[in-house]
Amino acid sequence: MIRDCVAADFEAIYQVINDAAQAYSGIIPADVWMEPYMPREELQEEMSAGVAFLGYEEDGELAGVMGTQDVQDVTLIRHAYVRTAQRNQGIGGQLLAQLMEEADRPVLIGTWAAAVWAVSFYEHRGFQVVSAQEKERLLRKYWSVPDRQIETSVVLADQRWFAA
Numbered sequence: 001m002i003r004d005c006v007a008a009d010f011e012a013i014y015q016v017i018n019d020a021a022q023a024y025s026g027i028i029p030a031d032v033w034m035e036p037y038m039p040r041e042e043l044q045e046e047m048s049a050g051v052a053f054l055g056y057e058e059d060g061e062l063a064g065v066m067g068t069q070d071v072q073d074v075t076l077i078r079h080a081y082v083r084t085a086q087r088n089q090g091i092g093g094q095l096l097a098q099l100m101e102e103a104d105r106p107v108l109i110g111t112w113a114a115a116v117w118a119v120s121f122y123e124h125r126g127f128q129v130v131s132a133q134e135k136e137r138l139l140r141k142y143w144s145v146p147d148r149q150i151e152t153s154v155v156l157a158d159q160r161w162f163a164a
Contacts, residue, residue, distance in 0.1 A: 004055075122156045
């Protein structure tokens with residue numbers, strides 16, 4: 001079942017993110033890898049800044065989460081994760097489909113360039129990688145990320161963004 005996450009889901013969201021993010025260990029640059037991948041304080045800051053999560057609940061537990069954040073004239077997909085044990089079961093695709101159905105503005109996604117599975121996931125659902133120059137402009141305009149993350153990331157956009 002897909003549902004809006006609430007404040008009481010904070011710990012479960014934290015657990016899903018940090019379990020799923022283990023896929024990045026050894027993939028993204030070592031100088032940006034942290035353990036835990038997203039500390040509780042950072043998650044709280046993200047949620048306080050307007051990141052709202054949808055959750056995929058299975059047997060009373062969150063199996064996946066996907067956040068959105070409206071920034072200026074776009075919606076950003078933020079922190080999309082599915083628990084390791086429940087990957088490749090369509091959970092991420094269902095969360096994305098629900099978010100896209102609700103989106104009323106262009107949608108952008110930033111992810112690590114080396115996370116080829118994540119890039120492929122979005123490309124198979126109609127998103128396209130923007131140019132390197134456009135990526136840098138978009139990351140600086142809509143996100144608050146360090147320069148090192150900008151260097152090692154890609155941005156994907158939906159068709160509404162390209163049409164605008």
